[in-house]
Amino acid sequence: EAEPAGLATGVGKALLADYQLPQLKALYYDGLYPLDRAHHHRLSLLADQLAEIRASGLHECEESTRGIRCIGVPLRKNGRVAAALSVAFPLERYNPQAATQAEKALDETRRQIERMLCSIELQF
Secondary structure (H helix, E strand, O other): OOOOOOOOOHHHHHHOOOOOHHHHHHHOOOOOOOOOOOOOOOHHHHHHHHHHHHHHOEEEEOOOOOOEEEEEEEEEEOOEEEEEEEEEEEHHHOOHHHHHHHHHHHHHHHHHHHHHHHHOOOOO
């Protein structure tokens, strides 16, 4: 059984969603710091996870907090990640139906906030 790869929170990964390995190396020039002793921290693994997020969205399970599962989405302004949203579930309340409802709510909220971000003059 593979060990979990706790590299960041769900919202943290959503914020980094567009980063690729060279950008991660520049940002984390000293490497990644562990969230706890059970996790391995490699920039290449984080880059792989961010590629998956770009392709299919974000689901994080117990990477930063035991017993918690998160779904996160990046918020974009002018095509760039400006902020992020996430929903966290206690594992005993997480199920496919709850995940689908949360994904729909996150997507609708993301669209609303992105429309607002485009209408204001904030630089990110």
